[in-house]
Amino acid sequence: MYTVLIEHTVMLPLLNPASGTPLYLQLIEYVKHAIETGVIRAGEQLPSVRQLAEDLLINPNTVVRAYRELEHEGIIELKHGSGAFIRESIVPRERLMKKANGVVKSALDSLESFNLSEDEIRRLLENELAVRRTGKKRRKHYA
Amino acid sequence: MRDSTEAATEGVVAITNLSRRFGAKAALNEVSLDVPRGGVFGLVGENGAGKTTLIKHILGFFRAESGTVRVFGSDPVSKPVEVLGRIGYLSEQPDLPDWMRVHEFLRYTQAFYPTWDAHYAEQLREQFGLDPSARVRVLSKGQRAKLGLLAAQAHRPDLLLLDEPSSGLDPVVRRDILEAVIRTVSDEGRTVFFSSHLLDEIERVSDRVAMLHQGRLVLCGSLDQIKARHRRITIRFETQLSAPPRVPGALAVTGTGREWTVFCDSTRVQLPDLGARIVNEDGASLNEIFVATVTGRS
Numbered sequence: 064m065y066t067v068l069i070e071h072t073v074m075l076p077l078l079n080p081a082s083g084t085p086l087y088l089q090l091i092e093y094v095k096h097a098i099e100t101g102v103i104r105a106g107e108q109l110p111s112v113r114q115l116a117e118d119l120l121i122n123p124n125t126v127v128r129a130y131r132e133l134e135h136e137g138i139i140e141l142k143h144g145s146g147a148f149i150r151e152s153i154v155p156r157e158r159l160m161k162k163a164n165g166v167v168k169s170a171l172d173s174l175e176s177f178n179l180s181e182d183e184i185r186r187l188l189e190n191e192l193a194v195r196r197t198g199k200k201r202r203k204h205y206a
Numbered sequence: 207m208r209d210s211t212e213a214a215t216e217g218v219v220a221i222t223n224l225s226r227r228f229g230a231k232a233a234l235n236e237v238s239l240d241v242p243r244g245g246v247f248g249l250v251g252e253n254g255a256g257k258t259t260l261i262k263h264i265l266g267f268f269r270a271e272s273g274t275v276r277v278f279g280s281d282p283v284s285k286p287v288e289v290l291g292r293i294g295y296l297s298e299q300p301d302l303p304d305w306m307r308v309h310e311f312l313r314y315t316q317a318f319y320p321t322w323d324a325h326y327a328e329q330l331r332e333q334f335g336l337d338p339s340a341r342v343r344v345l346s347k348g349q350r351a352k353l354g355l356l357a358a359q360a361h362r363p364d365l366l367l368l369d370e371p372s373s374g375l376d377p378v379v380r381r382d383i384l385e386a387v388i389r390t391v392s393d394e395g396r397t398v399f400f401s402s403h404l405l406d407e408i409e410r411v412s413d414r415v416a417m418l419h420q421g422r423l424v425l426c427g428s429l430d431q432i433k434a435r436h437r438r439i440t441i442r443f444e445t446q447l448s449a450p451p452r453v454p455g456a457l458a459v460t461g462t463g464r465e466w467t468v469f470c471d472s473t474r475v476q477l478p479d480l481g482a483r484i485v486n487e488d489g490a491s492l493n494e495i496f497v498a499t500v501t502g503r504s
Contacts (some may be wrong), residue, residue, distance in 0.1 A: 080406055080491075081405075081406055081409060081491035081492070081493060083428060083433070083438075083488045083489020085433065086410070112392075113392045115387050116388050116392060117389065120384045120385065120388065120409060120411070121388070121410050122246055122388070122391065122410070122411045122413060123391060123392050124413060185211065
């Protein structure tokens, strides 16, 4: 699994220290993406903090932070003494994401005939998300 | 004279109001910094900013003209053996005895360090591809750097002190150096002090960063906090401007016409009502922060 993880870096941009995004956040996104695309599977072990830091040439603290946050989000489990493992419950998430993608596709197919611009579709989506988030009704005026 | 309990709680390196002149020039001007145990401390600055002078004080090569320098709680000038035995030092183009063979140099170096790990040294020698019977004088620049790195690491020093080690070296050797930094700090309680003008390397591995400019410390803090504070904000005006807009407290303002980029330390500036729209806001790289901080002050 581990060699696949490193080979996978050719498909994703390498961690970029100069970016405005902190390295530990980039690492979290990288792990999530690897899970979503099936590169790492449920129950599999992630590299040790030391190993990953040495291979990616980043400070071990960065890896620790990323692993802690991933554990907090319920994506990995830190087993004391043995290492970091992807949670078993993560597999349904990968399938869930695939299903959700299908829903988005059919929604966009349905909207074809409405002839909306991309920005208009995006605004509709954000509006609905905001309604759910704030619990308030927000109506945008469409000229 | 500090006692052992005080030494245990203070950082690995504690520098207070250090100043030094070379003739009329102030090479260091009231510099104070603390290197906590167990992290990577990055020191950046342009050539001539005072980085090497500072490091020579840490090694005890210079006695403090004014201010104090403590390493592991002791004065490196008055306790050289105690202090240097716990430091692994590598500089740009290390000064190695040309006439010695690699294995002789390693035997010679080993004699100075009670904690030398011969097995680890052999592992590194093999990894670096250094022929034990080769004379130092025939080694390439990169091989010399690797030999210096080996000698600095093999005794597993409490403080790995690197002064611009990567200058002019190929990416493979630079990788070996970064790996040495990470291996050191992965071990409990060991510390790295790493000076470089290659900001991408500093940015990868540092916990704390200090910036020297013309002998003064212009920035010092955790890398995460420094990066979080500095923002690059792009603003767009309705009309073209012939001169940069005045933004009080901004580190730098660049651009042309209608679109301008304001570089600021967000703790010090509120974007006033300029009559412009904010079109983008981003974090900044250490390189941008460095340039803006330094040019803003000169």
